[in-house]
Amino acid sequence: MAKNRQIIIYGVALAFLIFLLKWLEMRFIIIDNQLELYAGLIAVIFTALGIWLALKLRKPKIHTVIVEKEVFASPNGDFTINQDELRKLNLSKRELEVLQLMAEGLSNQEIAEKLFVSLNTIKTHSAQIFEKMEVKRRTQAVEMAKRLSLIP
Amino acid sequence: MAKNRQIIIYGVALAFLIFLLKWLEMRFIIIDNQLELYAGLIAVIFTALGIWLALKLRKPKIHTVIVEKEVFASPNGDFTINQDELRKLNLSKRELEVLQLMAEGLSNQEIAEKLFVSLNTIKTHSAQIFEKMEVKRRTQAVEMAKRLSLIP
DNA sequence: GATAAAATCACCCTAAAGTATGACTGTAAA
């Protein structure tokens, strides 16, 4: 089959390599090499057998059936910020504000414009946020904030 | 680099096998009356090699079946993915996978390592995701995904 | 077997994010 091209190519390459090896040995070492040829042949044959076995015994494709008919409960509209966690993290008011805007997917530039401050200020705030929350990226900060109910 | 990984693996494997073969030959010279054992060993090793190769190259991808049965007003606790929205966005399985890892706050590099593919592949996927979701940034994609219940 | 979609990867380049450091100001607490 054409779709197993890679396997066939590798198999042929392996066979070729082994035969090349044997040929080289025959060229320079004048000994009884029948045995080595025999071994090489076995190797090639059983490699092929292994490939064949694996392909043959492979599990058939799983048919995916997606059943629908779902009824969703409307998410509770009441959100209360977790003051405990907020205090633990020791985030300032401004930092929480920046964090919320981050969670809305705004860029630092957009946050800066929204809060009427400079981009550098937002960078400083975000760096502070990441340090306090012990995360490395804004996405992690947002994930954590949602998990801790610091943000809806 | 990811592009050289397979080549390195094959090279090392091949080198190891040849070395093993030589070692077996040396052993055989000493114990020269066990031809069957020698041949058998080679057969087993190379059958295993063949199976390993086939499995490695064929990448037996398991379809992640998401069967969804009539859920009545699921309360807070378990999460059911919104198949309708998912179909509307036309996100592929892989793209959804990447999106989920994004939502966990992983960087593209980390996602690449987790999924055993290259960074460029993840970039391509994420670009596709942003285009399909009509967003500009990963944070927006995550926000939207959570809002649409594509992600817990 | 042809075809389409999905997945993979590369290269180049720009934009955005993040790090590190230092500095200035206003306010509130000690």
Next chain:
DNA sequence: TTTACAGTCATACTTTAGGGTGATTTTATC
């Protein structure tokens, strides 16, 4: 009034994200 801190901003630098393009290979489907 000194101290501490929040908030502001800057400059320089590194890293990560994202855009655009093109290509190959798998996989599914007709």
